[in-house]
Amino acid sequence: MREWERLEARVRETVGEYDLVFTDHPGHATELALNALDGDCTRIVSCGGDGTHFEVMNGLFENGKRIRPEVEFAIFPLGTGSDLPRTLRVPRDAEKAIPFLVSDSVVESDVGRLTCVDEATGDERSCYFITSCHMGMGGAVNEYVNTHSKRWGGRISFFIALLAVSRTFKPTVMRIDCDGRHIE
Secondary structure (H helix, E strand, O other), X not given: OHHHHHHHHHHHHHHOOOOOOOOOOOOHHHHHHHHHHHOOXXXXXXXXXXXXXXXXXXXXXXXXXXXXXXXXXXXXXXXXXXXXXXXXXXXXXHXXXXXXXXXXXXXXXXXXXXXXXXXXXXXEEEEEEEOOOOOHHXXXXXXXXXXXXXXXXXXXXXXXXXXXXXXXXXXXXXXXXXXXXXXX
């Protein structure tokens, strides 16, 4: 939040008028993206880290398709890890990323759809992701970082999480079905 307060005037100067909304609980960014699609928006900007970008993107898709393909999706890196900006070649330094918010250049990216089925209950859950999807230990490390203090910054927070999780992590059996291939 402090980072946003420091940059907001420069963002408004660069972008012009925009609607600003804040998340207040997990999954809220998905709801806000869906709400924005009901309006007349032409570009949705996700401000935050990879988790926020993941949630916003999941508000843009339904049944394997973009809800409104003409609406552009942009990211503004204000997160702890910021792997997605690195992958999409957006500067991870928020100050340097501001011009990208109004840029006409488009970076095309594949979008994956992950569907998980709990074999015991049959419950199914799907989500969409760009560039990477963390499961197993990677997912546990992300969860640890997001439920503990990030005051040391991204690298140290993730390193501490890796050490903590590696002491207690117990892998689960997964079966992966991808494009006709089956891996267990």
